[in-house]
Amino acid sequence: MDQPIEPAPCDAVAHLQWMLRARLLEERLSSLYRQGRIPGSVFTGRGQEALSAAIGMQLRPGDIFAPLIRDMAGRLAFGLPAIEAARTYLGRITGHMRGRDGNVHHGLVDQGMLPMISHLGAMAAPCVGILLKRKITGALVAGDQCVAVVCIGEGGMQTGAMHEAINLAAVERLPLVVVAANNGYAYSTPSHQNFVCRDLVDRALGYGLRGWSCDATDCRAAWQTVAQALAAARSGDGPQLISARLLRLAGHGEHDDAAYIDPALKAAAVDCLDQGRQLVLDQGLLDQAELAALHTTIKTEIDAAVDQALGEADPVASDESWQIFADPILAAGAGAQA
Amino acid sequence: MSSPEATTYLAALRQAMAEVLAADERVFLLGEDVEDPFGGAFKATKGLSTAFPGRVRNAPISEDAIAGAAVGAALDGGRPIIEFQFADFAICGFNQLANHAATTFWRTGKPCPLVARLPCGGTPGGGPFHCQMPEGWLTAHPGLVVVAPGTVQDAYELLRAAVACDDPVIYLEHKHLYYHLRDPGFSAGGPLLPLHRAAVRRSGRDCTVVTYSAMVQGALAAAEGLALEGIDTEVIDLRCLKPLDTETILESLARTGRLVVASEGWPYGSVASEVITQVCAEGFHLLDAPPRRVAARNTPIPFHPALWSAHRPDANAIQEAVRGLVNF
Ligand SMILES: Cc1ncc(C[n+]2csc(CCOP(=O)(O)OP(=O)(O)O)c2C)c(N)n1
Numbered sequence: 001m002d003q004p005i006e007p008a009p010c011d012a013v014a015h016l017q018w019m020l021r022a023r024l025l026e027e028r029l030s031s032l033y034r035q036g037r038i039p040g041s042v043f044t045g046r047g048q049e050a051l052s053a054a055i056g057m058q059l060r061p062g063d064i065f066a067p068l069i070r071d072m073a074g075r076l077a078f079g080l081p082a083i084e085a086a087r088t089y090l091g092r093i094t095g096h097m098r099g100r101d102g103n104v105h106h107g108l109v110d111q112g113m114l115p116m117i118s119h120l121g122a123m124a125a126p127c128v129g130i131l132l133k134r135k136i137t138g139a140l141v142a143g144d145q146c147v148a149v150v151c152i153g154e155g156g157m158q159t160g161a162m163h164e165a166i167n168l169a170a171v172e173r174l175p176l177v178v179v180a181a182n183n184g185y186a187y188s189t190p191s192h193q194n195f196v197c198r199d200l201v202d203r204a205l206g207y208g209l210r211g212w213s214c215d216a217t218d219c220r221a222a223w224q225t226v227a228q229a230l231a232a233a234r235s236g237d238g239p240q241l242i243s244a245r246l247l248r249l250a251g252h253g254e255h256d257d258a259a260y261i262d263p264a265l266k267a268a269a270v271d272c273l274d275q276g277r278q279l280v281l282d283q284g285l286l287d288q289a290e291l292a293a294l295h296t297t298i299k300t301e302i303d304a305a306v307d308q309a310l311g312e313a314d315p316v317a318s319d320e321s322w323q324i325f326a327d328p329i330l331a332a333g334a335g336a337q338a
Numbered sequence: 339m340s341s342p343e344a345t346t347y348l349a350a351l352r353q354a355m356a357e358v359l360a361a362d363e364r365v366f367l368l369g370e371d372v373e374d375p376f377g378g379a380f381k382a383t384k385g386l387s388t389a390f391p392g393r394v395r396n397a398p399i400s401e402d403a404i405a406g407a408a409v410g411a412a413l414d415g416g417r418p419i420i421e422f423q424f425a426d427f428a429i430c431g432f433n434q435l436a437n438h439a440a441t442t443f444w445r446t447g448k449p450c451p452l453v454a455r456l457p458c459g460g461t462p463g464g465g466p467f468h469c470q471m472p473e474g475w476l477t478a479h480p481g482l483v484v485v486a487p488g489t490v491q492d493a494y495e496l497l498r499a500a501v502a503c504d505d506p507v508i509y510l511e512h513k514h515l516y517y518h519l520r521d522p523g524f525s526a527g528g529p530l531l532p533l534h535r536a537a538v539r540r541s542g543r544d545c546t547v548v549t550y551s552a553m554v555q556g557a558l559a560a561a562e563g564l565a566l567e568g569i570d571t572e573v574i575d576l577r578c579l580k581p582l583d584t585e586t587i588l589e590s591l592a593r594t595g596r597l598v599v600a601s602e603g604w605p606y607g608s609v610a611s612e613v614i615t616q617v618c619a620e621g622f623h624l625l626d627a628p629p630r631r632v633a634a635r636n637t638p639i640p641f642h643p644a645l646w647s648a649h650r651p652d653a654n655a656i657q658e659a660v661r662g663l664v665n666f
Contacts, residue, residue, distance in 0.1 A: 038463075039462050039463025039641070039642070039643050040462075040463030040464060040465065040468075040641070041463075091463075091641055091642035091643070091645075097641070099640065099641060099642030099644075099645055100466075100638070100640050100641060100642070100645065101465055101466055101640075101641050102463065102465050102641030102642070103465070103641075105465060105466070105467070105641075117466075117467055118424075118426065118427075118465075118467035118468065119426070119427060119429070119430060119467065120399055121399075121430075155398065155399040156399055158398035158399045158400045159399055159400060159401075159402075159430065160400065160402045160403070160430070161430070186370075186371075186398075186399055187370070187371045187376075187379065187423075188371045188373075188375075188376030189370065189371050189373075189396050189398075193396045193397075193398065194398040194399065195398065259375065260375050260376050314642060314644055315640075315642050315644055315645050316644065317644050317645055317647070317648030318648075320640075320645055320648065322635045322636065322637050322649075323637075324636060324637050
């Protein structure tokens with residue numbers, strides 16, 4: 001443990017693009033919600049895009065990704081088409097969740113992106129199970145193995161489910177990367193009412209795994225921390241715990257005005273997107289005009305995807321089979337009945 | 339029922355909490371996001387942490403610990419009230435409720451008086467994990483009392499009675515009723531009512547509809563419609579799902595001879611199936627037609643409002659079932 005890890009280089013422009021795609025998509029979805037066109041609520045990752053995009057971009061085919069509420073950027077970078085996110089929020093029959101599940105509760109199982117259930121902490125153990133199964137069947141090749149990344153907030157880190165799963169991964173020395181995004185609040189509850197250790201990374205020691213801590217409002221720090229933890233996990237170093245500090249720059253969902261957030265924190269908040277823009281300017285990768293053009297291009301692309309989803313069909317109840325079983329024999333029999 | 343000054347279901351249950359906190363120093367409240375200024379995901383506890391400093395406390399996202407802490411506090415002479423943010427997440431505290439709270443008195447002779455509040459039931463766009471009715475699995479475990487208020491007055495009465503009860507009580511509060519149900523005639527401060535008695539909400543001669551929680555309103559609406567067709571429906575609000583007030587149900591069936599049990603929950607292993615089983619065992623001779631169950635579809639709860647409405651039973655489904663029995 002604890003040898004230095006050479007981080008993969010960051011393409012700052014590509015990173016910014018994924019952040020921007022997520023931001024613009026979520027802004028469009030939020031405005032649809034305010035127009036009453038999205039049922040339930042919309043949950044954004046505003047302020048957390050740098051971390052989330054860094055994860056999605058650095059995962060490869062064969063890896064497992066269990067994104068959570070704030071991970072639109074990671075989902076898109078991992079390969080979720082923007083239109084699928086819109087279809088899920090709108091409940092379109094054309095979407096991969098077919099109107100059966102909505103908002104952030106979706107995934108692409110075949111591509112290794114697990115569809116989250118709401119119960120916080122519940123996505124970690126399935127990630128461990130995938131890795132364990134691959135270990136047992138000899139599919140984990142030490143040195144450059146696949147990894148599973150599970151995202152969680154500092155609130156969700158306090159579930160028993162999270163604890164059990166991390167410990168199992170540690171015991172089995174599996175390439176699990178836990179990304180704990182401490183965004184200051186779990187719904188209305190400030191972090192100090194969820195945990196009192198100095199930094200969640202301190203828990204790594206207790207579990208016997210390697211920990212990483214970063215300021216994830218800093219695009220480069222977010223990228224490099226993810227890069228290092230992934231490299232360590234791929235190399236056979238066992239589970240990794242990333243503790244990322246940031247601030248939720250939105251309500252818990254768009255129904256929430258977040259009036260409870262400490263005004264001093266709000267005033268001092270850093271938006272990783274602004275930081276990412278500044279970075280590409282400072283590095284001379286883009287100039288102001290190119291940045292503006294990038295914004296326009298992405299906005300056009302996102303609007304086209306959302307507009308297409310808006311034009312698609314809702315599910316029709318009379319077409320629903322109410323069929324629950326996968327097994328063909330059960331499905332042919334009493335499936336819909338119970 | 340909808341004058342703006344009338345008391346809401348949510349205000350009634352908040353008032354009950356304020357009263358028990360004021361009257362009994364053993365009472366405290368633990369849950370996620372319950373403290374002011376937020377006052378809970380549904381604002382059920384708004385103002386209470388300010389009015390009762392230190393006794394209304396935010397918990398980490400740790401349902402097992404919240405439920406287990408209530409067990410410990412109850413064993414040490416407390417009267418804890420815990421709030422799960424959604425009934426769906428109570429399943430993460432199920433071990434402490436079902437195996438600990440529920441078994442303690444039977445194993446040791448020491449009561450375990452706690453109240454677990456579970457915001458339950460469907461709202462459009464809630465999806466599979468924010469709309470569940472958990473009474474099926476909670477009533478299956480011996481030792482838990484399960485109540486489900488379907489009126490504003492009962493939101494108040496049943497919560498007071500739950501805190502007074504020496505057993506662990508699961509209090510199912512329906513999210514749709516929070517702001518939608520109002521009662522201009524609400525009155526506080528009366529004597530404690532028994533927890534375990536059903537109430538006849540509407541008398542009728544032709545058919546009995548047994549129901550609870552938000553479906554009480556659906557059943558009353560169905561009965562109004564059926565009255566126009568000349569069908570006289572009796573509506574029984576169970577109030578308490580365990581133990582069941584079978585006596586009130588059988589008395590009603592002695593008048594009507596026909597039974598529909600309506601619930602928003604899933605059909606399998608449900609309160610509805612238990613009511614029908616008990617009626618068949620003890621009141622088969624009273625029945626003129628086979629009892630019917632009106633329940634949700636046997637799938638997870640869909641997100642899209644069109645699927646959601648088709649998944650859950652409504653007043654129309656109740657009317658259809660009653661008509662079927664009357665024409666049997
Ligand atoms: C087991 C469980 N309990 C409660 C909830 C309700 N809930 C949904 S999100 C949330 C706050 C989550 O906070 P955190 O984990 O810090 O993530 P953030 O929303 O800040 O990204 C809560 C309490 C839940 N989804 N699952």
